[in-house]
Amino acid sequence: MPEAICTSRAAIVDRIRAANRSVDAALCSAEYGSIAREYQQSSSMYRATVLAAFEERLREYGACVYRTASAGLPAKIGEVFVAHGQRSVVAADDFPRRWLPEGFRWQTEAGVDTEALNRTEGAVVTCEVAIAHTGTIILKGVRRLTLLPDRLCCVVQENQIVETVPEAIDRMQSFATDALTFISGPSATADIEMTRISGVHGPRVLDVVIVLSQRD
Amino acid sequence: MSIRVGDAAEAPSFQKAAFALIDDTQLRENVRHATDVITRKRAQVVAEQHDWQELRSAASAIKAHTLRYLDQYLLQFEAACTAAGGQVHWAADADEANCIILGLIQQYGAKEIIKVKTMTSDEIGLNKALEANGICPHETDLADMIIQLGRDKPSHIVVPALHKNRQQVREIFMRAMGLKELGDRPEDLTNAARRYLRDKFLKVKIGISGANFLIAETGGVCVVESEGNGRMCLTLPDVLITVAGIEKVIPSFRDLGVFLQLLPRSATGERMNPYNSLWTGVHKAEGPQQFHVVLLDNGRTGILADQEARQTLYCIRCGACLNTCPVYRQTGGHAYGSIYAGPIGAILTPQLFDMQHAQSLPYASSLCGACYEVCPVKINIPEVLIHLRGRVVRERQSGASPEAIGMKIMSRVFSSRRSFEAAQRLGWIGQWPFVSEGWIKYLPGMLGSWTAVRDLRPLPRQTFRNWWREREKGNNDA
Numbered sequence: 001m002p003e004a005i006c007t008s009r010a011a012i013v014d015r016i017r018a019a020n021r022s023v024d025a026a027l028c029s030a031e032y033g034s035i036a037r038e039y040q041q042s043s044s045m046y047r048a049t050v051l052a053a054f055e056e057r058l059r060e061y062g063a064c065v066y067r068t069a070s071a072g073l074p075a076k077i078g079e080v081f082v083a084h085g086q087r088s089v090v091a092a093d094d095f096p097r098r099w100l101p102e103g104f105r106w107q108t109e110a111g112v113d114t115e116a117l118n119r120t121e122g123a124v125v126t127c128e129v130a131i132a133h134t135g136t137i138i139l140k141g142v143r144r145l146t147l148l149p150d151r152l153c154c155v156v157q158e159n160q161i162v163e164t165v166p167e168a169i170d171r172m173q174s175f176a177t178d179a180l181t182f183i184s185g186p187s188a189t190a191d192i193e194m195t196r197i198s199g200v201h202g203p204r205v206l207d208v209v210i211v212l213s214q215r216d
Numbered sequence: 217m218s219i220r221v222g223d224a225a226e227a228p229s230f231q232k233a234a235f236a237l238i239d240d241t242q243l244r245e246n247v248r249h250a251t252d253v254i255t256r257k258r259a260q261v262v263a264e265q266h267d268w269q270e271l272r273s274a275a276s277a278i279k280a281h282t283l284r285y286l287d288q289y290l291l292q293f294e295a296a297c298t299a300a301g302g303q304v305h306w307a308a309d310a311d312e313a314n315c316i317i318l319g320l321i322q323q324y325g326a327k328e329i330i331k332v333k334t335m336t337s338d339e340i341g342l343n344k345a346l347e348a349n350g351i352c353p354h355e356t357d358l359a360d361m362i363i364q365l366g367r368d369k370p371s372h373i374v375v376p377a378l379h380k381n382r383q384q385v386r387e388i389f390m391r392a393m394g395l396k397e398l399g400d401r402p403e404d405l406t407n408a409a410r411r412y413l414r415d416k417f418l419k420v421k422i423g424i425s426g427a428n429f430l431i432a433e434t435g436g437v438c439v440v441e442s443e444g445n446g447r448m449c450l451t452l453p454d455v456l457i458t459v460a461g462i463e464k465v466i467p468s469f470r471d472l473g474v475f476l477q478l479l480p481r482s483a484t485g486e487r488m489n490p491y492n493s494l495w496t497g498v499h500k501a502e503g504p505q506q507f508h509v510v511l512l513d514n515g516r517t518g519i520l521a522d523q524e525a526r527q528t529l530y531c532i533r534c535g536a537c538l539n540t541c542p543v544y545r546q547t548g549g550h551a552y553g554s555i556y557a558g559p560i561g562a563i564l565t566p567q568l569f570d571m572q573h574a575q576s577l578p579y580a581s582s583l584c585g586a587c588y589e590v591c592p593v594k595i596n597i598p599e600v601l602i603h604l605r606g607r608v609v610r611e612r613q614s615g616a617s618p619e620a621i622g623m624k625i626m627s628r629v630f631s632s633r634r635s636f637e638a639a640q641r642l643g644w645i646g647q648w649p650f651v652s653e654g655w656i657k658y659l660p661g662m663l664g665s666w667t668a669v670r671d672l673r674p675l676p677r678q679t680f681r682n683w684w685r686e687r688e689k690g691n692n693d694a
Binding site: 011131133188 | 286480490
């Protein structure tokens with residue numbers, strides 16, 4: 001193979017410009033702005049319906065979903081881990097300490113290397129935004145932590161749940177350049193005879209604890 | 217420049233390959249089952265999306281716009297990605313892309329790499345190039361693993377091993393992984409893959425991926441997947457190399473709101489696929505600390521220059537057109553002789569090759585239009601197929617094949633009244649040995665291709681022109 005000499009950048013850009021000879025480069029942003037976007041971009045459902053839809057979608061993916069008031073959150077998280085017979089958990093570095101229940105071995109991610117994380121029973125994190133329409137949770141950072149352990153528990157605040165994908169993308173604008181992960185159910189494949197199998201390389205179990213907003 | 221699309225240059229014609237494949241009943245059964253399942257799931261989740269057509273229109277408009285200003289958006293992506301700590305490389309063709317990637321791997325002193333499913337790497341024949349230089353690539357997508365370990369070729373752009381059933385996969389895994397026992401339930405096979413790869417994810421230092429979307433505004437990259445193998449390769453290695461076609465760029469972060477709704481529903485019939493990873497350059501806290509993007513042309517600027525066919529570059533590789541295509545459903549993907557199979561392959565492969573190879577592919581379609589109807593970015597595939605058939609014919613006409621010469625003679629005969637009518641008279645006289653019971657059932661030579669499949673009415677004693685002349689005469693007499 002010949003030595004790579006990078007003259008291709010100019011050549012490719014020139015070929016693109018030649019193919020677009022009739023295009024006025026100055027009109028780019030005006031033309032982008034005039035693209036018709038008649039798809040749904042805002043919410044159309046009652047809050048209670050949005051919440052119910054989010055739960056239903058998650059269950060269809062095979063996730064376990066729990067509801068709690070904020071005062072009952074630590075107990076609810078404890079309940080989830082007892083249900084799986086789980087004794088130890090690694091929490092995201094920014095996971096609020098006051099939410100951690102008594103009686104489990106806790107570590108934060110900062111103290112655990114990749115090898116150790118691979119042997120960990122489960123992880124617990126918070127999310128940034130969630131989408132009811134697709135049953136999706138969006139995380140900022142925590143990429144290793146939510147990937148290597150076999151169980152993932154995610155705490156979602158009710159007011160983080162939006163109805164549609166465009167609303168979620170809109171809420172993410174301020175941290176669009178962070179490392180972001182969209183999670184919709186446990187890791188899965190349908191590569192063999194189109195049979196859906198949960199848990200290929202990512203967590204096999206996904207628990208979602210929804211913290212209901214205080215109502216007057 | 218040497219544009220390559222996998223091994224497509226050595227492939228036999230579609231018609232020839234298809235004849236052999238339609239006799240493989242196991243393959244046809246596997247393909248039919250898989251395409252039936254995805255088509256049904258897709259129909260359900262598309263039906264519940266009440267703004268589906270509006271999403272398609274917006275996606276199509278965004279893609280058309282992006283291609284018109286492709287130079288600006290690529291340079292914007294390059295600047296943003298570089299500012300975020302990434303390095304952008306440009307490759308004119310497959311060889312240059314392989315050369316860049318190989319150079320990077322050697323620079324980091326690695327002997328093996330882990331790969332996320334990427335069609336683009338198959339297009340440039342990356343694995344072959346790496347192996348030739350003593351570097352071992354590990355495919356980590358379950359289907360890609362089945363293909364790699366079974367020394368097979370992909371037959372679908374989303375589910376490349378859909379032509380294999382569970383028993384066939386079990387045999388491949390047992391042989392390649394050296395297992396004495398293995399069940400044939402999909403769970404058993406998936407677990408075997410999990411165990412086999414986990415160690416590689418933790419130890420291999422370089423990951424290679426493709427990209428579903430490059431975001432010009434932020435310099436970010438988005439990869440869409442299901443298994444988590446993608447996240448492993450994108451998160452754990454020290455170095456990440458992403459290879460992406462130049463058409464993968466979208467203008468803004470906001471546009472993800474359109475494409476992330478269309479792609480999963482079209483590709484796998486899911487409301488959303490389990491995992492989407494988005495990253496921008498290098499993130500200090502975790503993930504690869506060296507990030508390279510290779511932007512690949514490999515014939516794409518040639519497609520861009522053809523106004524009627526440039527819509528081919530809208531493609532987001534969902535595979536919906538394959539699943540719905542009555543031709544693909546019979547033959548499977550291997551008949552197309554290219555890693556890009558089905559209707560999109562039938563228009564993409566010959567164009568990437570500048571029509572030098574794969575001239576049979578624009579004919580691998582009944583032009584029924586099902587592909588256009590399901591396409592999430594509204595590529596009018598039948599229109600492009602017809603356009604490409606025109607190009608094939610024009611290229612053949614310049615040659616000296618019996619068909620080209622025949623067509624030239626026909627065109628001269630048909631362009632003058634006198635010679636046309638003389639030909640009609642000659643035909644009427646010459647046809648008598650072939651007429652039986654009012655039909656022509658056999659013709660010799662090239663004309664036999666017609667009578668091999670249908671009978672032909674003989675030329676009538678009185679032609680329309682004769683009849684018209686006599687009628688005029690009668691009118692004048694009256």
